[in-house]
Amino acid sequence: MRSIHVAGIGLWTPRYPGLAALVDDTPGPAAASPPAALLPPAVRRRSGPLCRAVAEVVGQAAAEGGADLSRTPMVYGSVYGETSAAVEMMGAFAQGEGLPSPTTFHNSVHNAPAGYLSIATGCRIFSPSIAAGPETPAMALLDAWMLLLQRGGEAVVALADEPVPVPLGVPGAFLIAAVAFLLRAGPGRPARARIGAPRRGAGAVPPIPAELALHPCAPAFRLAAALARGQRGAVSLGDGGPDGWMVELAEDG
Amino acid sequence: MAVSPSPALPVTAHCAGNALGVTTLSVIGALEAGRTGLRRSLADPAHEMVLGEFPCPPEPPPAALRAFDTRLVRISLMVLEEIVPAIERAVARLGADRVALVLGTSTGGIRESEEAFAAWSAQGSLPAGFSLVNRHSFNGLLGAVRGRTGIRGPGYVVATACSSSAEAIATARRLLLSGTADAVLCGGADTLCTTTLRGFRSLEAISPGGCRPFSAGRDGLSLGEGAAFLLLEREGNGPAWLLGAGESSDAYHMSHPHPEGLGARLAMRDALSQAGLDPSGVDHVNAHGTGTPANDGVEAAAIGEVVGNRVPVASTKGYTGHLLGAAGATEAVFAIASIARGFVPASLGATPVDPAIAIAIATGPLRQRVRTVLSNSFAFGGANVSLLLGAGP
Numbered sequence: 001m002r003s004i005h006v007a008g009i010g011l012w013t014p015r016y017p018g019l020a021a022l023v024d025d026t027p028g029p030a031a032a033s034p035p036a037a038l039l040p041p042a043v044r045r046r047s048g049p050l051c052r053a054v055a056e057v058v059g060q061a062a063a064e065g066g067a068d069l070s071r072t073p074m075v076y077g078s079v080y081g082e083t084s085a086a087v088e089m090m091g092a093f094a095q096g097e098g099l100p101s102p103t104t105f106h107n108s109v110h111n112a113p114a115g116y117l118s119i120a121t122g123c124r125i126f127s128p129s130i131a132a133g134p135e136t137p138a139m140a141l142l143d144a145w146m147l148l149l150q151r152g153g154e155a156v157v158a159l160a161d162e163p164v165p166v167p168l169g170v171p172g173a174f175l176i177a178a179v180a181f182l183l184r185a186g187p188g189r190p191a192r193a194r195i196g197a198p199r200r201g202a203g204a205v206p207p208i209p210a211e212l213a214l215h216p217c218a219p220a221f222r223l224a225a226a227l228a229r230g231q232r233g234a235v236s237l238g239d240g241g242p243d244g245w246m247v248e249l250a251e252d253g
Numbered sequence: 254m255a256v257s258p259s260p261a262l263p264v265t266a267h268c269a270g271n272a273l274g275v276t277t278l279s280v281i282g283a284l285e286a287g288r289t290g291l292r293r294s295l296a297d298p299a300h301e302m303v304l305g306e307f308p309c310p311p312e313p314p315p316a317a318l319r320a321f322d323t324r325l326v327r328i329s330l331m332v333l334e335e336i337v338p339a340i341e342r343a344v345a346r347l348g349a350d351r352v353a354l355v356l357g358t359s360t361g362g363i364r365e366s367e368e369a370f371a372a373w374s375a376q377g378s379l380p381a382g383f384s385l386v387n388r389h390s391f392n393g394l395l396g397a398v399r400g401r402t403g404i405r406g407p408g409y410v411v412a413t414a415c416s417s418s419a420e421a422i423a424t425a426r427r428l429l430l431s432g433t434a435d436a437v438l439c440g441g442a443d444t445l446c447t448t449t450l451r452g453f454r455s456l457e458a459i460s461p462g463g464c465r466p467f468s469a470g471r472d473g474l475s476l477g478e479g480a481a482f483l484l485l486e487r488e489g490n491g492p493a494w495l496l497g498a499g500e501s502s503d504a505y506h507m508s509h510p511h512p513e514g515l516g517a518r519l520a521m522r523d524a525l526s527q528a529g530l531d532p533s534g535v536d537h538v539n540a541h542g543t544g545t546p547a548n549d550g551v552e553a554a555a556i557g558e559v560v561g562n563r564v565p566v567a568s569t570k571g572y573t574g575h576l577l578g579a580a581g582a583t584e585a586v587f588a589i590a591s592i593a594r595g596f597v598p599a600s601l602g603a604t605p606v607d608p609a610i611a612i613a614i615a616t617g618p619l620r621q622r623v624r625t626v627l628s629n630s631f632a633f634g635g636a637n638v639s640l641l642l643g644a645g646p
Contacts, residue, residue: 046507079390079392080385080389080390081412086363086366086448087370089448089451089452090366090367090370090371090447090448091370092451093367093370093371093447093448093451094370094371094374096299097299097300098451099451099454099455100448100451100452100455101455102452102455102456102508105448105452105453105455105456106452106507106508106633106634107507108448108452109359109412109414109633109634110359110391110412110413110414111412111413111414111632111633111634111636112507112633112634114413114502114634114636115502115507115633115634115635115636116507116634118502118503118504118634118635119504119505119506119507119635121504122504123502123504124501124502124503124504124515124516124519125500125501125502126420126423126500126501126502126520126636126637126638127502127636128411128413128420128424129411129412129413129636130409130410130411130412131390131391131392131409131410131412132391132392132395132408132409132410133386133390133391133392133395133396134392135408135409136409139407139408139409142407142433143409143424143427145431146424146427146428146431146433147427149427149431150427150430150431164385167369167370167373167379168366168369168370168379168385168389169385197433200350
């Protein structure tokens with residue numbers, strides 16, 4: 001079996017400007033919007049906030065690991081997707097015969113971030129977009145692990161959700177946030193850790209700030225915190241119990 | 254460098270339900286007979302259009318699964334029922350943890366969310382029973398199918414718009430070839446909803462009179478709803494085998510295909526390469542063929558370049574409508590029927606074929622030996638999947 005390495009991490013939340021701030025729980029001033037420099041301006045203008053958050057964290061993870069994104073597929077996981085676009089359309093429908101704008105319509109599909117990123121990077125390798133409720137981070141990592149087993153090279157796993165607008169969601173239930181992991185099959189430049197395939201089992205539940213603990217993809221932020229702290233051993237991708245999913249982190253090399 | 258073909262995987266059970274019928278037998282019977290399931294409809298009261306609606310009111314789920322009750326779940330469980338015994342046998346034989354679940358959908362429970370939003374707009378409160386987690390989100394479909402089948406292995410929804418369930422099958426292949434699972438229930442479902450009816454209308458992609466893929470008179474797509482499922486295993490036997498699942502991204506535009514069909518060609522060639530099959534070995538192509546002027550022209554050129562202009566090609570969207578997230582799995586079931594029963598369905602509505610299209614569109618049904626079928630699914634975001642199914646490994 002190939003060894004899989006975590007070669008880079010990207011993080012964006014409105015309140016934690018980087019991994020160190022997340023680990024130390026030292027929030028900064030609120031940021032309005034992710035820079036998403038990966039996206040050309042014309043693409044950035046058309047994309048939604050969740051897509052821009054994904055572009056930002058993928059860019060950060062790729063920069064740390066030196067990945068060529070034109071040859072790096074992305075596995076994108078989100079529990080709810082870009083619900084702001086979906087709810088905006090519902091508002092138009094409530095006006096009778098209203099039609100959505102074409103851009104809002106195609107921004108509402110779950111794989112919109114994967115589509116926009118492929119346009120920005122020119123990557124023609126398929127990028128899956130998935131959802132699995134509370135198991136979304138575990139399944140996204142599993143999907144990426146299988147992709148790397150099949151193709152080798154690198155893959156970036158991005159997990160993100162934005163607040164679900166009223167009336168479908170509860171105001172303030174969680175904030176928009178995204179995290180990405182650049183994974184590499186086989187040896188290469190030094191990486192943060194080796195990571196095993198997700199499997200059922202118990203593991204540690206690394207602490208993260210309370211506002212991120214409520215995020216639908218919270219286990220992914222916990223994994224990022226564990227990697228930033230240099231933690232080793234079993235890390236839970238759920239609530240820590242034996243019926244959940246976990247990954248083993250080990251020294252790189 | 255020569256690439257060794259990957260192992261073929263048997264499809265040990267399959268089913269489909271849509272506008273053509275509730276059971277696989279009735280669906281395939283209509284396909285063979287050349288009967289369309291498309292009808293004029295006022296599903297969106299603001300705009301009459303031709304749609305492929307599910308042919309009966311789908312039954313509510315069992316009481317234990319009522320928390321997940323949506324039209325998506327109702328249609329899915331109703332269609333799935335005929336292969337539940339085969340799934341239960343796989344679970345008993347292999348262990349529930351070794352059977353995985355990968356489903357494709359593009360809209361999930363958004364139909365109920367639209368209704369909930371409308372109720373909130375009118376009355377100021379959401380309807381009783383509405384649940385963001387169990388009904389709106391894709392997780393509801395997973396929960397319902399897990400509950401009905403007892404599957405406990407890895408489970409997730411793949412949502413790549415119109416290629417969702419084809420990608421679910423490609424993902425199932427990876428789960429099996431990586432040794433992560435010994436069997437995978439894969440497939441997909443989608444329902445008609447205002448979001449897609451009006452969304453595609455906003456793109457000016459809806460045909461006023463019903464879709465006519467590859468025809469000189471084509472003027473857009475028709476939407477439909479339904480579900481289809483395949484049980485893929487590492488070992489076993491069945492009427493057809495998954496030989497390859499090619500995937501690519503256009504990296505071009507969110508809702509228009511690459512003008513030279515680059516992504517489509519990459520996906521088809523990827524599938525053939527995985528199987529180690531020469532393009533001359535393809536007996537039939539089930540095209541994505543939505544009926545929009547741009548998409549059909551680009552796909553036809555890509556098919557011609559990859560497998561040549563003599564292979565019979567049909568789009569089955571004229572029977573079912575475009576099933577979006579359920580299209581790939583449904584058309585995989587059609588491919589299995591072509592292989593098992595020796596026929597190529599007529600590409601309904603194609604006559605007169607667009608003279609600019611040079612490939613061999615099957616304007617009538619063909620009785621012939623079919624050993625391999627390429628089945629294309631292309632989607633928003635340029636997410637392309639081409640499945641290769643065959644009569645044997």
